Amino acid sequence: MRVMAGFVAAGLAALIVTAAVTLSGVYDVAATKPHFAIIRWWLELGMRRSVQFHAASIAVPRLGDPAQVTRGFRHVQTGCLICHSARGLPLSPTVWRLQPAAPDLAETAPTWAPNELFWIVKHGIKMTGMPAFGPTHDDQTLWNIVAFVRQLPNMTADQYQRFADEGRAAGNEHEH
Ligand code: HEC
Incomplete structure (x- = not known):
């Protein structure tokens, strides 16, 4: 008792x-300083558990054929690289000051399973700058994005540049 x-x-x-x-x-809610380490750790833990929980029942289709990865690249270039760096690409000074900052996609991608990446891109993350792409993109397009993001960690800077060049050569179909 x-x-x-x-x-x-x-x-x-x-x-x-x-x-x-x-x-x-x-x-202090100012974005000039990050949260205290313990609060940041707690919020991240909650975010990660929430994504794992909500993404658990999503079935992952076959991913990674080259055409799909190329289609994914175009969306990532116009829709994600405004905020996220990828392989050290420079970002606009405005988004550096997002708090929390959007992580480098090549670094964060391996820490998530494909169904979790899909869920994050589809639904976004509350109270961060991460928007939901589900309301404006169909699932097929979202899987293309996931397919590209999954390849990022193994891509050399040259291979990455080739995607960018091919994207431009294909006429940048103004998809995003
Ligand atoms: C308007 C800015 C913005 C755009 C556009 C954006 N993101 Fe994000 N994203 C963020 C921010 C901010 C976070 C939260 C970072 C955190 O909580 O640590 C985030 C988080 C994420 C995460 C979880 C990262 C982690 O491990 O914490 C992934 C994965 C992700 N974004 C992928 C994408 C993809 C793929 C796209 C394009 C389809 C995209 N984002 C577009 C700002 C953005």
Whole structure:
């Protein structure tokens, strides 16, 4: 009984402290500084678990034939590389200051399963700058994007450049 009472008291105290900090306004929401490391870690953990949970039932089609990857590249170039770097491509100074910043796609892609990447691109992530592409893109297009993003980590800068050149040569069909 005494142990239970202790837990309840500790829980209440934590709630009161959280409410006090929140309502006082002392927590700094400025984007010039990142969250405290522990808050960032907590939010990331929640984000990762949420994506894993919601993406678990998505069946992954066959991915990665070259035509599909090329189609995916065009969308990634116009739709994602505004905010995300890929293989160290330079970004506009405005999006560097997103907080949290959009990670390099070549670095983050291997940390997600294909169904999770699909879910992220389709639904976006609340309270970050990550938009949902589902409302404007069909699933086939979203899988093309996933197919390209999955290839990024193994792509040399030269191979990447070739995609960019082929995209331009194909007349940039203004897809995004
Ligand atoms: C308007 C800016 C913006 C655009 C456009 C955008 N993203 Fe994002 N993206 C973000 C931000 C900000 C995050 C959140 C980063 C975080 O929480 O650490 C994010 C998160 C992600 C993540 C999860 C990364 C991680 O591990 O934290 C993936 C994967 C991703 N984006 C892929 C894409 C793809 C693919 C596209 C194009 C179809 C795209 N994004 C377009 C801003 C953008």
